[in-house]
Amino acid sequence: MLERFLTGDLSAVEEAVRKAAEAEILPRFRQLADHEVVQKNGPHDLVTVADRLAEEHLTASLTALLPGSLVVGEEAVHADPSVLDALRGDAPVWIVDPVDGTRQFVHGDTGFATLVALAHRGEVLASWTYAPALDQLAVARRGAGAVLDGVPLTAGSPEPGQVLEVAISHYDFTTEAQKRALSGLETEGVAPRPCGSAGLEYLAVARGQLAGTAFSWENPWDHAAGLLLVAEAGGASATVAGEPFRIAGGNALPFTAARDAATAAHILGLLAQAG
Template identity: 70%
Template sequence: MIVDIETIDEFLSRRTTDVEEAVRKAAAAEIMPRFRQLAAHEIDQKTGPHDLVTDADRKAEQYLTEALTALLPGSVVVGEEAVHADPATYDAIRGAGPVWIVDPVDGTRQFVHGDPGFCTLVALALDGVVRASWTFAPARDEFATAVRGRGAVLDGVPLRSGSPTPGRDLDIATSHPDFTTDAQKRALVGLWADGVVTRPCGSAGLEYLAVARGELDATAFSWEAAWDHAAGLLLVEEAGGTHLTLAGEPFRVTGGNTMPFTAARDEATARRVVSLLTGGS
């Protein structure tokens, strides 16, 4: 089956709420019954103590893989847990067909510790461009959706990122040190400047939502995994914000970005963050 941009646009005009329903059902069936109920044998480490995976991650991704490909025949899923098992599956993001980019539990550390600050992220991309996204924080019962060119909403209410208040310190969420190279650490030190307040990021998807709703001024992230960024970056864009890499270019979900990068409430803020990361003032 050939799926082109017209097919995707038609799909999004008719089936956006069906995707939302699939995400909600995955969370209800596989994630929330395990929230604050995980046994030790249901939690594993992938690359280290800050990179966890649980039965909820695996089973929710399996649920979404089946549900999303059934909704859009000819599509494939690139999910965090499937890529961990077989890294070659990530290459589908760079292909020409429709790809669902899925993070079943974004913020697994928070989930494991019984903190409600986690979410499920789904994005639909075609030819390397994200066309729509779904961000669901089930423990908070918040659902945000974005469709390229049609805006972003949170629980049905339009999202607008706005601009930071002039003269107020910028609030920026930054990468966890475990996921940065030495060069990236040196760049991030540039954010330790007058007029900037930084803190370590939690769930990337919820940090993007905070930017989109104007509660956080910017992020500064140093890793490229598309499942962490695809949904949130479109949410920020459609709310009026923007994103830039260290090279001053928009972040590409297909990879090859100059890191770190920022997502911000407006272009002026994004450019200020990039300037600080590159040694400006």
């Protein structure tokens, strides 16, 4: 059933993603009441009523599209960490971040996204990156390329001598060892900056607008969709140990996704040398 689903028309998934945003996210954009925003693990880790309701909406619609599938969503895992175990099982899994960039969403910034990926036995097979406030939708299917609003995406390569802009983890969310590794990017020819929505940073890499990323956390809902998007646009990714990123966890951190293999290797070399 999964193979038949993946080789068929996936427009129903796109519609589900758009409908969830239309019903639960956009009506609350710049309209949130104070009681509709709470902290999870600190002042920079927020959740809103839109996050919760959009995830519930997507959970119902996506599992209906693919009977027997499960959902690993950010809010469900926050409530019950054992939900993550589905990533190691045999059932197809939808990986969902209902509002990636909640801080931006809360502050009325358009830089947030809804991320959905479909995975099976640890492999991401398709992904959807939707920026509701911008009405931009990027779709990737393993082995079939990536598109943004129907136009093929190509990450390309940085121009020789170009300063490499790299989106990195906020230091608030890093260990001392990770801070040391990330400090390796503070060198000539590299311009590190704190990341916004992880999903939109991956999209920027896939579009050739950003040289790469260097992230020190491994929540699958933040990375699954974007890593496939970058790969299908011709980019490359790996952990600081030189291994592929595993969505089920246990990765050596930090890791990178970049426009091409040479850029990824350069970023990883700087991280490893500093770490």
